Amino acid sequence: MAPVPSLPIKVGHIDDVQELRKAKPATVPERFIRDMADRPKVVPNLSSSLDIPIIDLSKLMKTDKDEVMQLKTACEEWGFFQVLNHGIDLNVVEDIENVAKDFFMLPLQEKQKYPMAPGTVQGYGQAFVFSENQKLDWCNMFALGVEPPCIRNPKLWPSKPVDFRETLEIYSREVRKLCKTLLKYIAVSLGLKGDVFEEMFGVAVQAVRMNYYPPCSRPDLVLGLSPHSDGSALTVLQQGKDSSVGLQILKGQTWVPVQPIPNALVINIGDTLEVLTNGKYKSVEHRAVTHKERDRLSIVTFYAPSYDIELGPMAELVDEKNPCRYRRYNHGEYSKHYVTNKLQGKRTLDFAKIQSKTSN
Ligand SMILES: COC(=O)C(/C=C/C1=C(C)CCCC1(C)C)=C/O[C@H]1C=C(C)C(=O)O1
Numbered sequence: 001m002a003p004v005p006s007l008p009i010k011v012g013h014i015d016d017v018q019e020l021r022k023a024k025p026a027t028v029p030e031r032f033i034r035d036m037a038d039r040p041k042v043v044p045n046l047s048s049s050l051d052i053p054i055i056d057l058s059k060l061m062k063t064d065k066d067e068v069m070q071l072k073t074a075c076e077e078w079g080f081f082q083v084l085n086h087g088i089d090l091n092v093v094e095d096i097e098n099v100a101k102d103f104f105m106l107p108l109q110e111k112q113k114y115p116m117a118p119g120t121v122q123g124y125g126q127a128f129v130f131s132e133n134q135k136l137d138w139c140n141m142f143a144l145g146v147e148p149p150c151i152r153n154p155k156l157w158p159s160k161p162v163d164f165r166e167t168l169e170i171y172s173r174e175v176r177k178l179c180k181t182l183l184k185y186i187a188v189s190l191g192l193k194g195d196v197f198e199e200m201f202g203v204a205v206q207a208v209r210m211n212y213y214p215p216c217s218r219p220d221l222v223l224g225l226s227p228h229s230d231g232s233a234l235t236v237l238q239q240g241k242d243s244s245v246g247l248q249i250l251k252g253q254t255w256v257p258v259q260p261i262p263n264a265l266v267i268n269i270g271d272t273l274e275v276l277t278n279g280k281y282k283s284v285e286h287r288a289v290t291h292k293e294r295d296r297l298s299i300v301t302f303y304a305p306s307y308d309i310e311l312g313p314m315a316e317l318v319d320e321k322n323p324c325r326y327r328r329y330n331h332g333e334y335s336k337h338y339v340t341n342k343l344q345g346k347r348t349l350d351f352a353k354i355q356s357k358t359s360n
């Protein structure tokens with residue numbers, strides 16, 4: 001089932017943040033100012049002992065036991081890791097960053113030829129806005145469904161920059177291979193057969209979202225991207241080379257910044273893997289914050305099963321000690337649920353949770 005919302009939605013006027021930045025107003029418009037409790041603490045970006053794990057894919061591919069253990073720990077304790085030696089040619093990584101940047105730098109009029117209609121998730125604009133009083137993110141997004149072809153909206157694939165389409169095709173092919181490889185070793189780390197996810201997923205759904213966060217005069221008042229977990233099975237996130245540090249993940253009660261590492265990609269577990277693993281590997285809440293002087297670009301790939309498949313916790317990961325925590329459902333239904341609700345931390349996954357008798 002394709003995730004298409006059905007009700008007409010009134011979202012009011014949504015300012016384009018790059019245009020706002022150009023106009024340099026003395027204050028940030030009210031709709032971007034977060035309630036006190038949601039505002040980010042602006043602290044210096046010092047590297048801390050709380051850095052997310054680093055996984056070397058070239059070692060994983062030799063089925064190095066220590067590296068598989070590291071992967072297991074990363075998935076169990078963090079839900080996020082950075083992958084080095086990921087096998088994607090650095091030119092491909094550089095090219096996608098360049099076309100994404102070039103797209104965002106086009107005049108607004110050109111970008112608005114590919115509008116994200118209210119309540120939908122593809123095109124240029126702000127996704128996940130469903131009401132006139134909802135707070136807005138300090139971010140411009142450009143999102144496209146890539147695979148399978150039936151989720152593509154060719155009218156939204158831009159003709160400028162001229163090499164955008166071809167570059168995205170090449171990049172997506174490489175990221176798809178990477179996702180398959182990572183899922184293989186994630187399965188191994190769970191003691192499962194390497195091809196279990198590939199077999200289960202059918203023709204996997206793949207979408208890309210490019211996020212551009214211009215500098216903001218009051219980074220203490222706004223969020224670049226609201227807290228959320230990803231609905232995917234796996235997400236691959238590329239942080240722009242000269243971008244400010246902006247991605248933060250929630251570890252316990254602390255927002256931990258993800259320090260960019262040259263040539264690494266950030267990987268995170270999405271809600272779908274959380275369900276499949278019966279909560280052994282959990283999706284983790286994350287958000288993006290902005291910077292006073294520096295901009296930020298991220299290129300994010302969501303990789304998920306075919307909409308047709310029914311899924312729930314895998315039998316191998318359910319036993320007396322680990323009772324079944326999620327119900328079975330159709331992945332297309334979850335996609336629809338995900339894209340028709342605002343970003344709200346991990347609440348979207350309540351869709352699948354079985355409420356335990358002791359919880360209130
Ligand atoms: C702005 O988009 C998202 O944040 C997003 C949506 C991705 C999608 C498209 C852009 C095209 C159609 C498919 C899909 C819904 C995947 C997040 O994607 C997550 C949410 C789910 C569910 C998922 O599989 O990835």
Ligand SMILES: O=C(O)CCC(=O)C(=O)O
Nearest residue numbers: 209211246247288298300
């Ligand atoms: O820009 C970032 O670093 C975060 C992006 C993100 O979490 C997303 O697009 O889902």
Ligand SMILES: [Fe+2]
Nearest residue numbers: 228229230286
């Ligand atoms: Fe995300």
